[in-house]
Amino acid sequence: MEISHAEGSYIYDANNKAYLDFVAGVSACTLGHKHPKVVTALKTQIDSYLHVMVYGEYIQKPAVELTKLLAKHLPKSLEKTYLTNSGTEAIEGALKLAKRATGRSQIIAAKKAYHGNTMGSMSVMGFEERKQVFRPLVPDVSFIAFNNEADIQHITNKTAAVILETIQGGAGFIEPTNNYLQKVATRCKEVGALLILDEIQPGFGRTGKLFGFENYNCIPDILVTGKGLGGGMPIGAFTASGKLMDLLQDNPKLGHITTFGGHPVIAAAALATLKEVTESNLITQTLEKEALFRKHLVHPLITEIRGKGLMLAAMTPSADITNQVILRSQEAGLILFWLLFEPKAIRITPPLTISNQEIIKGCGIIIAILNSIETN
Incomplete structure (x- = not known):
């Protein structure tokens, strides 16, 4: 996708479609996009x-x-x-x-x-x-x-x-x-x-x-x-x-x-x-936000959630399921990503500034996609 602009927890494409960012440039955008103090x-x-x-x-x-x-x-x-x-x-x-x-x-x-x-x-x-x-x-x-x-x-x-x-x-x-x-x-x-x-x-x-x-x-x-x-x-x-x-x-x-x-x-x-x-209170809030992710990412196709704070990996039973979640999430306006050597992992590393409401919204997209995936 071609990027137009980004702000806060969102990235916007050339058609001005908004994508909630659960990756933060692979853990790089600690304060989200275009933080005013930065x-x-x-x-x-x-x-x-x-x-x-x-x-x-x-x-x-x-x-x-x-x-x-x-x-x-x-x-x-x-x-x-x-x-x-x-x-x-x-x-x-x-x-x-x-x-x-x-x-x-x-x-x-x-x-x-x-x-x-x-x-x-x-x-x-x-x-x-x-x-x-x-x-x-x-x-x-x-x-x-x-x-x-x-x-x-x-x-x-x-x-x-x-x-x-x-x-x-x-x-x-x-x-x-x-x-x-x-x-x-x-x-x-x-x-x-x-x-x-x-x-x-x-x-x-x-x-x-x-x-x-x-x-x-x-x-x-x-x-x-x-x-x-x-x-x-x-x-x-x-x-x-x-x-x-x-x-x-x-x-x-x-x-x-x-x-x-x-x-x-x-x-x-x-x-x-x-x-x-x-x-700020961002560091202490990180563990609270981790708990919120773990609360809302409960599904039979999520076998475990690894990591700590806002460095999380949701594991699925197969690379195919992980690929479906990541690719279909982008279509639904949520950015997720892979890890280099573990094909079953869904990377969840959002900005530390992400709000509780945004976490719940993104988790809802993931759960809806998992609900639609047919497994044998």
């Missing part, structure tokens, strides 16, 4: 200056204020942030930092993991079908099963870092269980490896906490964020201690550089987004 921040910054120099050469207030506010809301060990153009670029920076800090090369990732689509990020993707034609990729990458405690022993003193999604996204919104992340973190400390947590999807209020790891008794050594931070603008970031991040300054100098990272206009939008998320 738009104001963008316009104000545009009137001052756009790109002026490669990131880090000049002091640019939007980026400084954004990273200071991030540090204020993160544990003390996560104090210094490097801004990038996207989540996948932030993953690249995090992997480089881990190798630089440890002097080791082995990276351990999870099966069915997704961290982006550049070469380094693809190397830690746990889904061979999607990367086999692009080999050779970055060497010395091993894979463990998410939530499998026996596999934790594969983390050794040869491991530079373990990289995990706080909640596995493409795999079907799989949450860590039985203090899994905490156990991985403990093992990493035992062997001198670093733990990288990918919060590109769970971050910025989507799970009922500002960051997903706050739900699971685990603080990473390196935190990667993106998507929802930008308020609809492209951004990524990786955050670690000052001691770790300072390693990128020497041996070699300019260990990680970018032209457009920390772009003042995008940083202004991200700052407005982060302020609104942290100064």
Whole structure:
């Protein structure tokens, strides 16, 4: 469909048909579409200056204020942030930092993991079908099963870092269980490896906490964020201690550089987004809205609802049923989407600003479509 405009929880096509958005640009539009505070921040910054120099050469207030506010809301060990153009670029920076800090090369990732689509990020993707034609990729990458405690022993003193999604996204919104992340973190400390947590999807209020790891008794050594931070603008970031991040300054100098990272206009939008998320009731409302989804999405063809907060996946018995629901929902004016590696999942990741009435309306469309599906 061709887009005309978007506002709040709705996207409008070229024929001015309204579509209720249950996807939010794949978890990116935290405050919905064209949020007034984000738009104001963008316009104000545009009137001052756009790109002026490669990131880090000049002091640019939007980026400084954004990273200071991030540090204020993160544990003390996560104090210094490097801004990038996207989540996948932030993953690249995090992997480089881990190798630089440890002097080791082995990276351990999870099966069915997704961290982006550049070469380094693809190397830690746990889904061979999607990367086999692009080999050779970055060497010395091993894979463990998410939530499998026996596999934790594969983390050794040869491991530079373990990289995990706080909640596995493409795999079907799989949450860590039985203090899994905490156990991985403990093992990493035992062997001198670093733990990288990918919060590109769970971050910025989507799970009922500002960051997903706050739900699971685990603080990473390196935190990667993106998507929802930008308020609809492209951004990524990786955050670690000052001691770790300072390693990128020497041996070699300019260990990680970018032209457009920390772009003042995008940083202004991200700052407005982060302020609104942290100064409003949106985070606490997220869990209330999750409960509303679970209340209204009850049907024999919904086998379970995975995830937390407004990062939900409604599971059906088959990929065919899921496809019917997603495609027919769009015809009915509701936007749903798929997950990368789990064909039976219906993605439900609306803006945090979605209203209770809009949730009930969208759920009604889903239930009506499920009621019309004939199964043997």
